[in-house]
């Protein structure tokens with residue numbers, strides 16, 4: 111029987127960065143205190159001509175180009191985001207047209223705070239496994255908004271990651287996936303509201319930590335694996351401290367999680383956060399490696415995944431537009447430019 | 457070709473500028489009625505009106521010629537000619553053809569525009585986007601100014617044309633404009649001021665583009681037979697050449713950006729019709745909406761060798777009463793540019809010069825005068841040649 | 850922009866398509882019903898090269914309302930690696946950082962936005978490689 115798993119991957123991070131210091135200056139906060147709390151130094155900011163659709167398309171195109179396959183074979187596109195450019199009108203259809211996947215496919219936009227992208231991956235795994243489609247493209251993409259002066263402002267970043275799921279030339283075989291879902295109001299944005307609201311410290315223990323730990327433990331229990339079986343792990347990264355803490359709670363080492371920690375430089379990429387970590391890991395993995403991922407989405411839920419890397423990975427690693435490329439391709443901007451690019455200045 | 461000769465027997469023009477108090481139709485009828493008075497003929501003899509206007513439809517009255525005719529008590533066929541911002545010369549060309557055809561004897565031609573109503577400059581930029589490739593240039597982000605910037609760059613690169621040479625075009629034209637009573641700007645601007653201005657679209661500076669304004673211009677043209685049969689006509693200027701041609705609308709489809717192919721082709725046709733060469737032209741009104749426009753024009757019309765236009769301008773070879781007097785009116789730059797009216801205003805300047813009514817900007821010993829009106833970046837170009845020579849009878 | 854126009858132009862604006870004439874074998878941009886070189890109707894769709902070099906560039910400060918959000922921006926004349934020339938913005942850069950001949954890569958960006966409630970126009974722009 112052929113393997114089921116990730117066939118290709120692609121990422122995108124906008125070029126602009128604003129430093130924690132620059133934001134702290136505006137509010138007379140102590141940047142060192144914030145940096146030591148969050149372990150984040152800067153966050154990514156999309157240019158004025160970027161949004162979730164453009165970032166999704168870039169990640170999707172990188173996925174397709176890296177794969178070198180025919181986009182017409184993509185049977186499903188799901189875009190997970192909490193900042194879709196339209197409230198009504200899918201981002202997924204824009205992506206479909208822009209990668210030339212129209213029109214024999216199913217598509218939808220998903221929303222589950224920061225885990226809508228991994229929910230899309232699960233849907234694609236299901237469709238491919240049941241042979242309803244040949245390939246499915248799951249994208250996590252966000253250009254998250256934060257109210258000025260809200261603690262979120264220090265970390266609300268942007269980026270996008272895409273995974274092509276299929277059964278041919280699989281680079282990361284799916285060993286299992288497992289989810290936890292509860293009705294936990296830790297973070298929300300009402301219809302029509304510009305900025306999200308959150309429960310401050312409530313977002314930690316009963317929300318992020320409980321769900322991430324439960325899903326991770328649950329999957330390992332199901333598969334009979336333990337943290338030391340894995341070479342790399344990625345979690346949702348609302349800041350750098352949370353994934354480090356949860357790794358410790360579960361028994362993963364700093365070495366295992368280190369590669370995934372892109373949050374230090376780009377902040378919280380929301381739906382793309384754990385997925386960008388995974389894309390970065392894949393590009394730094396070797397055949398035989400095992401990889402663990404658990405996303406977290408407020409509201410709340412976690413999706414855990416276990417992957418095993420195949421020989422096919424070597425083929426894809428040479429593609430130039432990697433997470434690393436985008437991490438290095440950056441330009442610092444000041445708070446004024448940031449306000450303009452984010453549309454806070456009108 | 458038809459041997460029937462065509463004459464300009466009268467003209468009327470409003471002051472160019474910002475006329476907030478004036479209705480579009482009032483501006484148009486003012487020029488029209490002045491032209492009829494100037495021709496000294498009974499208005500009932502005018503058989504048709506051709507009018508050129510690019511923007512009138514945006515003021516909710518696309519058929520502005522109709523209102524102007526009512527205000528002037530004319531009940532004649534009215535036709536709008538649209539060649540974008542060269543609609544004035546476009547209307548003239550069509551009227552010329554109508555007389556040449558032998559079907560009409562006497563026609564009024566009107567160019568009119570009312571641009572001061574568009575207080576938001578984004579609106580006019582979008583309208584001008586229609587003169588370039590709207591889908592693949594304008595919507596991609598290009599504007600008329602940015603495309604002229606590329607043409608300037610191409611010329612600078614290929615012929616070492618300098619910023620000083622480019623700036624000497626508007627310096628000269630503003631100097632000429634001082635003496636033109638209908639010009640929007642009747643003051644000199646120094647070379648230093650042009651050169652030190654902010655580069656809005658490098659190498660184009662803030663003061664380089666011609667200003668979009670209000671204005672109307674009209675002429676009455678008639679056949680030779682008509683002129684001979686109406687002794688009340690006192691002054692006439694012969695139209696010996698009228699031509700139009702086009703080029704690819706998008707710059708990305710052109711072989712070169714350092715020449716306007718349409719100007720080269722159109723002028724060749726016009727010279728052939730007039731049976732003269734570029735050497736015979738003593739005065740020309742050319743489309744200097746940007747400094748590079750005039751440099752391209754004086755080269756592509758054959759007045760100077762390709763690449764020598766900038767040098768010739770800085771050396772004063774195009775100033776009043778020099779080798780060839782270019783834009784004695786002040787050009788689009790100093791006179792102001794009410795798109796559809798500009799082409800007619802250019803022709804009127806030559807008529808005034810030939811009738812020796814140009815006062816302090818008068819050029820001596822004019823044999824032939826030429827006008828060149830450009831749409832967009834040269835997608836369409838019109839050239840007219842007027843003669844001051846005595847009829848060989 | 851109006852819905853029918855966005856819909857009609859989506860493929861050529863998103864994917865940057867031209868045509869390849871099956872008669873004279875010449876490429877051209879944009880999509881037309883007839884080959885602009887030989888007038889043949891026997892044409893096929895062509896995906897343009899995704900990289901190229903800058904021939905000309907300048908800044909745009911004043912433009913239509915729906916593009917003003919992004920101004921000032923850089924507009925360039927780009928010669929793609931397949932020889933086709935196109936007009937497009939060079940985004941994520943500044944005038945001072947550009948020189949003629951620089952290599953660029955096509956990206957997908959917002960071209961225009963119709964106010965707060967209208968449709969968003971997407972299309973291709975370029976970034977420096």
Ligand SMILES: [Zn+2]
Pocket residue numbers: 870871872873874875884885886887888889
């Ligand atoms: Zn052909």
